[in-house]
Amino acid sequence: MMKGHWWLVALFYMVGYLPKWMGFCLICLLMIIWHRKIIRNPFLLIMALAFFIIASITSLQIKIPHKDFGLYEGHVKIVSNPELESDQIKFIGETSFSKVSFISKEIGKPVYHGATCRITGHLTVPEPATNSGQFDYQDYLAKQGISYVGYNVQILECEDRSWLSYLFRFRDVLKEQLNLHLSEETQSWVVALLFGDRNQLSDEVIDTFQYWGLSHLLAISGLHVGIILSICYLILNKLLHVTREQSNILLLLMIPIYIVLAGSQPPVMRAGMMAILIILFSLSKKIKMDSSDLISIVLIVLLIMDPYLMYQLSFQFSFAVTFALILSKRLLKNQSWIMLSLRISLISQLVILPLQFYYFYYTNVWSFLINLIYIPYFTLLVIPAVMVIFITVLLIPNITPFLDQLFLTIHNKMTDLLFLIGQPKFSLWVVGRPHLLLIIVYILIFIYFMKSWEEKKSNRTIILAICLVVIWFIPFVQKTLDDSLTITMLDVGQAESIVVELPRNQGTYVIDVGEEVTFSNEIKHNNYKQIIKPFLWSKGISAVNGLIISHFDHDHAGSIKPFIKEFNPSILYTHPFNNSNYVQHVKLESGDMIKKGELIIKIHSPSQANISHEENDRSLVFEFNYEDFNMLFTGDITKSVEKVLISSKTIQDIDVLKVAHHGSKTSTTMEFINAIQAEVSLISVGKRNPFGHPHSSVLEHLKASGMTIYRTDLNGAITLKYADGQSTIIKNHP
Numbered sequence: 001m002m003k004g005h006w007w008l009v010a011l012f013y014m015v016g017y018l019p020k021w022m023g024f025c026l027i028c029l030l031m032i033i034w035h036r037k038i039i040r041n042p043f044l045l046i047m048a049l050a051f052f053i054i055a056s057i058t059s060l061q062i063k064i065p066h067k068d069f070g071l072y073e074g075h076v077k078i079v080s081n082p083e084l085e086s087d088q089i090k091f092i093g094e095t096s097f098s099k100v101s102f103i104s105k106e107i108g109k110p111v112y113h114g115a116t117c118r119i120t121g122h123l124t125v126p127e128p129a130t131n132s133g134q135f136d137y138q139d140y141l142a143k144q145g146i147s148y149v150g151y152n153v154q155i156l157e158c159e160d161r162s163w164l165s166y167l168f169r170f171r172d173v174l175k176e177q178l179n180l181h182l183s184e185e186t187q188s189w190v191v192a193l194l195f196g197d198r199n200q201l202s203d204e205v206i207d208t209f210q211y212w213g214l215s216h217l218l219a220i221s222g223l224h225v226g227i228i229l230s231i232c233y234l235i236l237n238k239l240l241h242v243t244r245e246q247s248n249i250l251l252l253l254m255i256p257i258y259i260v261l262a263g264s265q266p267p268v269m270r271a272g273m274m275a276i277l278i279i280l281f282s283l284s285k286k287i288k289m290d291s292s293d294l295i296s297i298v299l300i301v302l303l304i305m306d307p308y309l310m311y312q313l314s315f316q317f318s319f320a321v322t323f324a325l326i327l328s329k330r331l332l333k334n335q336s337w338i339m340l341s342l343r344i345s346l347i348s349q350l351v352i353l354p355l356q357f358y359y360f361y362y363t364n365v366w367s368f369l370i371n372l373i374y375i376p377y378f379t380l381l382v383i384p385a386v387m388v389i390f391i392t393v394l395l396i397p398n399i400t401p402f403l404d405q406l407f408l409t410i411h412n413k414m415t416d417l418l419f420l421i422g423q424p425k426f427s428l429w430v431v432g433r434p435h436l437l438l439i440i441v442y443i444l445i446f447i448y449f450m451k452s453w454e455e456k457k458s459n460r461t462i463i464l465a466i467c468l469v470v471i472w473f474i475p476f477v478q479k480t481l482d483d484s485l486t487i488t489m490l491d492v493g494q495a496e497s498i499v500v501e502l503p504r505n506q507g508t509y510v511i512d513v514g515e516e517v518t519f520s521n522e523i524k525h526n527n528y529k530q531i532i533k534p535f536l537w538s539k540g541i542s543a544v545n546g547l548i549i550s551h552f553d554h555d556h557a558g559s560i561k562p563f564i565k566e567f568n569p570s571i572l573y574t575h576p577f578n579n580s581n582y583v584q585h586v587k588l589e590s591g592d593m594i595k596k597g598e599l600i601i602k603i604h605s606p607s608q609a610n611i612s613h614e615e616n617d618r619s620l621v622f623e624f625n626y627e628d629f630n631m632l633f634t635g636d637i638t639k640s641v642e643k644v645l646i647s648s649k650t651i652q653d654i655d656v657l658k659v660a661h662h663g664s665k666t667s668t669t670m671e672f673i674n675a676i677q678a679e680v681s682l683i684s685v686g687k688r689n690p691f692g693h694p695h696s697s698v699l700e701h702l703k704a705s706g707m708t709i710y711r712t713d714l715n716g717a718i719t720l721k722y723a724d725g726q727s728t729i730i731k732n733h734p
Contacts, residue, residue, distance in 0.1 A: 003289075003290060003293065004290050004292065004293060005037065005041065005044050005293075006292065006293040006296035006297055006300075007292045007293070007295075007296045007323070007327070008034065008037065008044065008048055009044070009047050009048050009051055009296065009300065010051075010295075010296035010299045010300055011030065011048075012027065012030070012048035012049065012051055012052040013051040013052065013054070013055050013299075013300060013303065014055070014299075014310065015027055015030070015052060015055070016051065016052040016053065016054065016055025016056040016058075017055050017056075017058075017310050017311075018436065019436070020056065022436060022437070022440070023052070023056060026440060027049075027052060029444075051300065055303070055307075055310075058307040063142070063147065064125070064128075064138060064139075064142050064147065065098075065125050065147050065148065066125075067125065068122070068123065068124045068125055068148075069122075069123035069124070069125075069148050070122060070123065071120070071121075071122055072095070072119075072120065072121060072122070072123050072150070073118075073119070073120040074095065074096075074118065074119070075095075075116055075117065075118050075119075076093030076094060076095050076100065076102070076116070076117055076119055077093060077094040077114075077115075077116055078091050078092070078093050078094075078111060078112065078113055078114060078115045078116075078117060078158075079092050079093065079094050079099070079113070079114075080092035080113065081113050081164075081165075081168040082111045082112065082113070084107060087105060087107065088103055088104060088105050088107065089103075089104050089105075089106070089107045089109075089111060090102065090103050091111060092144075092146065093117070093119070093150075098145075098146070098147040098148060099144070099145045099146045099147065100123060100146065100147070100148045100149065100150050101126075101141060101146050101148070101149045101150070102119065102121075102149075102150045102153050103149070103150065103151050103152065103153070104119075104121075104152065104153045104154070104155055105152060106154065106155045109155040109158060110158050110161075111155060111158055112158070112161035112162070112165040112168075112169075113161065113162050113164050113165040113168055114160065114161050114162025114163075114164065114165055115158045115159065115160055115161045115162075115165070116158065116159055116160055117155055117156075117157065117158040117159075118155075118156040118157050118158075119150070119153045119154060119155050119156060120153065120154045120156060121150045121151070121152060121153030121154060122150065122151070123148040123149070123150045124148060124149055124150075124151070125138065125147070125148060125149075126138040126141050126142075126146075126148070126149050129732075130491040130712070130716030130717055130732050131490050131491050131531050131534075131535050131716065131717040131732065132433075132535055132538050132539070132717065132732070133361065133433070133531075133534035133535040133536075133537060133538030133539070134530060134531050134534055134535065135530065135534070143308055143311035143312075144308050144311075145308050164260060167257060167260045167261065168260070170261070171195060171260070171261045174195075174261070174394075175191055175195065175197075177393055177394065178190055178191060178390070178393055181393045181397050181400045181401075182389070182393065182400065182404055183404050183408065184200075185408060185412075186389065186404045186407055186408055187200065188200035188201050188202075189201070189382070189386060189407075189411070190386045190389055190390055192218055192219075193218075193220065193224060193382070193383060193386050194220075194228075194262070194386060194387070194390055195220075195261060195262055195263065196219060196220040196262045196263035196265050196268065197263065198218050198219065201218065204419070205218075205415060206218065208415075208418050208419060208423070209418070211364060211423045212364055212366075212367050212370045212374075212418060213349070213356075213363070213364050213367030213368075213370070213371060214367070214370065214371065214374055216317070217374060217375070217378050219265065219267065219314065220262045220263070220265060220267060220268050221267040221268075221271065221318065223375075223378075223379060223383075224268075224271075224383055225258075225262075225267075225268060225271035225272060225275065226271065226275075227379065227383045227384065227387075228258070228383070228387060229251060229255070229275055231384065231387055232251065232254065233247055233251060236250060236251075245283065248279045248282065248283055249283075251275070251279060252276060252279055252280070255272045255275055255276055256272070256276075258272065259272040265314055266302070266309055266312055266314045266315035266318055266319075267314055267315075267318040269302060270295075270298055270299075270302070270315075270318055270319065270322065273298045273301065273302070274294055274295060274298055277289065277294050277297070277298070278294065291326045291329070292323075292326050292327060295319070295322055295323060295326055299319055302315075313355070313359060316355055317352055317355060320351050320352055320355065321348045321351060321352060323351075324347050324348065324350075324351035324450075325344065325347060325348070327450070328343075328347050328450060328454070330454050331343055331347075331450075331453060331454055332344065341372050341375070341376070342368075342372065345368040345369075345371045345372055345375070346368055347450075348368075348371075349363075349367065349368045349371075350446060350468065351446065353442070353468075354434065354438075354439040354442050354443065357431045357432070357433070357434050357439075357472065358433060358434060358439060360537075361430060361431065361432050361433055361534070361537040361538050361540070362428050362429060362430040362431065362537060362542075363428075363429050363431075364427050364428060364429075365427055365428075365429050366427045367427075370418075374414070377414060381410070382411065385403075385407050385411075386407075388403065389403050389404065389407060425542075425566075425568070428542065429472075430537050430540055430541070430542035431472050431475060431540050432475055432537065432538055432539050432540030432541075433538045434472070434475060438471065438474060438475075441471065442468065442471055442472075445464055445467050445468055445471065446468060448464055449461060449464035449465060449467075449468060452464055475540055476505070476540065479504075479505040479540070480504055480505045481504070482503065482504065482505070483503045483504060483723050483724070484503055484721045484722065484723040485500075485501070485502060485503050485599075485626050485629065485721070485722040485723070486499075486500070486501040486719060486720070486721050486722075487499070487500050487501075487624075487631065487656075487719070487720045487722075488500075488501075488535070488717055488718070488719045488720075489658070489682050489684055489710075489712060489717065489718045489719075490531055490532065490535060490684075490712070490717050491531070491684075491712040491713075491716045491717045491732065492514055492515075492516070492527040492531055492532070492684065492712075493516045493527070493686035493687070493689075494516050494517070494555060494662065494685065494686030494689045494691070494693070495512075495514030495515055495516050495527055495554075495555040495556070495558065495684070495686070496511075496512045496514045496550075496555060496556050496662070496684040497510065497511070497512050497513050497514055497527065497531070497532050497684075498510070498511040498512060498633070498658070498684075499511075499535065499536065499539075500624070501539070501541075502596065502597060502599055503597075503598075503723070506596065506597045507544075507545035507546075507596055507597075508536075508541050508544045508545055509544065509545060509546045509547075509548060509596075510532075510536075510544050510546075510547050510548070510563070510567075510569070511548045511550065511633060512548070512549060512550055512556040512557065513527075513528060513532055513547070513549075513556075513557065513558065513559040513560055513563045514527065514553075514554070514555040514556040514557065514558050514559070515527050515528070515554055515555065515558025515559055516555065516686065517554055517555060525558070525559045525562050527558070527559060528558075528559035528562055528563060532559065532563070533563075533566065535717075536567065541567075542567070543567055543568050543569075544567050544568075544569045544570075545569065545570050545571070545596070546569055546570060546571045546572070546573060546594075547560070547563065547564065547567075547569040547571075547572050547573070548573045548574075548620065548622075549572070549573070549574045549575075549578075549620075550575075550619045550620045550633065550635035550636070551575060551615050551616065551618050551619040551620070551635050551636060552574075552578060552615060553615050553616065553636065556635070556636070564582065564583075569584075570584060571584045571585075571586055572584060572585045572586065573586050573587075573588050573594070573620070574586075574587055574588070574620070575587065575588065575589070575606055575618045575619065575620050576588065576589045576606070576608060577606075577611070577618050588603045588620060588622075589603060589605075589606060589607050589608060590603055590604055590605050590606065590607035591603065591607070598626055598627065599624065599625070599626050600624075600625040600626075601622055601623070601624060601625075602622060602623045602625065602650075603620065603621070603622045604621045604622060604623065604645055604648070604650055604651060605619070605620070605621035605637065605641055605644065605645060606618050606619070606620070606621075606641075610644060612640075612641075614638070615636075616635070616636040616637060616638060616661065616666075617637055617638055617640065617641050619634065619635025619636050619637050619641075619660075620633070620635055621633065621634050621635060621637060621641070621645065623651065623654070626722065627722075627725070628725060629655055629722045629727060630653060630654050630655050630656075631654065631655060631656040631657075631658065631720075632651060632654045632656070632657050632658065632676060632678065633658045634657070634658055634659070634660035634667070635660060635661075636660055636661040636662075636664075636667075637660050637661070637667055638660075638661070638666045638667050639666065639667055639669055639672075641667075642660075642667060642668075642669055642671070642672040643671075645672070645675075646671060646672060646675045649675075651675065651676050652675075652676065652677065653676075653677055654676040654677060654678040655678060655679055655680065655727065656678060656679070656680045656681070656682065656720060656727075657673075657676060657678035657680070657681045657682070657707070658681075658682050658684075659681050659682065659683045659694070659698070659702070661693075662683065662684060662685045662686075662689075662691070662693040662694065663683045663685055663693045663694020663695055663698045663699070663711075664691070664693055664694075664695060664698070665695035665697050665698060667698075668698045668701060668702070669701070670701045670704070670705075673701055673702065673705045673707070674705065678705075678707055679706075679707060679708065680707060680708045680710070680720075680729065681702050681707045681708070681709050681710070682710050682711075682718055682720075683709065683710070683711045683712065684712050685711055685712060685713045686712075686713060687713045689713075694711065708729075710729060710731065715731040715732065716731060716732030717731075717732040718730070718731055718732070719731075719732075
């Protein structure tokens with residue numbers, strides 16, 4: 001009755017996770033498309049709608065508390081494998097009201113999976129993202145059912161533990177053995193590919209593999225599990241001469257254990273459960289299941305076990321690719337090795353394309369070619385090699401050093417090849433975060449494209465293939481038709497960065513790329529990597545027309561080098577007292593003017609006549625004029641520069657003021673405020689910063705003038721949109 005149709009039930013189940021109105025509309029559309037299947041099979045209709053309703057109800061469980069819980073003292077059930085990180089231990093605990101992510105420095109306590117512990121500590125709501133494109137830690141935890149985080153909690157006592165905790169301990173023992181017998185580099189690969197722990201891989205390796213779309217090779221996937229099970233079967237059946245039936249039974253016992261040892265990640269669970277079902281059906285010899293039914297049932301079972309799995313990237317990527325390849329089996333039949341590899345790579349890339357754009361905002365257009373090289377390399381050499389190395393560590397440790405060195409000799413050359421190629425900009429296609437409706441339209445076109453390809457309807461297939469590419473230019477067309485001037489002050493803590501998007505996609509200017517001052521000698525670009533770059537990419541911006549650096553203090557120019565390298569600004573604008581040699585470097589001073597379409601940028605300070613030895617007072621002070629809208633940018637100037645600007649009488653009738661120096665009392669005098677007559681003020685300032693910014697006197701001056709005040713520490717990123725003579729302020733947080 002349901003044979004060959006479980007994929008439809010699984011599809012309805014997944015649609016249930018979409019927003020209500022969107023899910024309902026899509027269900028209606030799917031029922032129209034497959035009405036013949038559904039009319040002929042009422043049981044299929046009942047099952048599909050039932051699972052759609054279940055998913056709709058389940059997805060409503062994601063709730064984010066409005067305020068911190070405060071002090072909690074009570075019992076928690078540990079539901080994760082506690083992880084040791086340097087001087088602290090992390091675990092997820094289940095209380096009577098919610099799941100909580102706990103972090104404790106009491107690493108000596110007997111904390112195990114399944115234990116019940118009495119703890120005390122303050123539970124806080126996780127920090128949300130305050131900028132578009134930024135990783136949202138609060139949302140990430142909420143989609144695992146976790147509502148609070150407990151930092152530095154005290155573990156008073158623990159008792160009991162689950163049987164899984166012994167497997168987790170066995171996993172740790174195996175990793176310790178690898179650490180004793182292998183070089184650090186080889187160990188990092190063995191642990192990543194066999195145990196699903198890539199924390200020991202270098203950031204350079206992870207970043208490069210992600211850039212080229214090879215991240216799936218660093219995580220345990222169905223490919224890894226299939227190879228490992230095949231090797232185990234060959235050892236049992238061919239070397240140890242265990243019968244086929246006995247080998248299958250032993251594999252049935254081994255698979256659940258390996259799923260736990262490998263970290264219980266969704267791709268491992270998917271591949272493991274599919275392998276279990278295949279072995280069971282092969283043992284029965286009576287029941288035959290279609291591969292699409294198998295993967296569909298596995299998906300439904302996993303989501304019933306843990307509804308939050310649907311929100312995990314690895315779950316979405318893994319099942320999307322597996323479904324696409326299974327449903328494309330006719331296209332993959334009777335193909336040469338090269339054509340088979342090309343088709344698998346192409347289908348895989350096309351099916352995950354909307355997910356890549358939604359989560360990462362870009363795709364690498366040449367990644368499918370790199371995959372053609374590295375997938376066979378990992379399949380035929382790397383994974384079998386790490387399996388052999390692992391076995392020798394346990395059974396024949398004397399030959400391990402030789403295999404270790406041999407592995408590194410070959411593998412380093414392959415990874416060095418990727419480093420040598422680098423990360424060329426021409427291979428990146430940055431689209432930005434697409435709307436869910438656009439993703440749904442893409443999926444429908446993709447399904448129709450695959451059907452046409454399978455039916456060998458060449459003309460229709462070519463047209464649909466073109467549509468699959470053209471559809472991603474819709475956001476670009478929308479920006480071209482948008483008449484709004486958009487100015488966003490990013491929330492970069494105690495630093496500053498502002499993005500200006502001109503109307504009708506005429507260009508983008510970035511003002512400052514600051515980093516927070518730290519007491520470490522290590523140069524980090526956290527704001528750039530975690531906020532500035534993701535924000536621009538989420539908007540579909542991969543290059544900018546101009547970078548304006550107000551002055552060269554770290555909190556305004558800390559990431560100038562990586563920004564110029566990746567976003568290649570056409571022109572760099574700075575004050576005239578910097579001697580750096582940048583491409584297209586234009587030094588500005590009082591009286592200069594920049595024109596870009598209807599936008600006019602007037603420079604009011606500094607001037608060669610008033611050279612200051614203080615970098616803050618060298619800040620560029622400039623005015624953005626667009627139609628009737630005027631905004632003043634003041635860098636980090638002090639009162640002395642404000643006096644010069646007041647006496648010049650060149651700044652009047654300002655609409656929006658970018659408050660100088662994060663609201664420090666060294667500037668923003670009442671005289672200056674009265675002179676510019678602004679209506680709105682924006683302050684870039686960090687939460688709980690050690691400088692006490694913004695100063696109470698500055699806030700009093702701004703309030704006394706009647707200005708509306710917006711602050712990044714309270715409001716998150718602040719976006720101002722101006723169109724048709726009207727301006728609107730959009731806050732990331734109320």
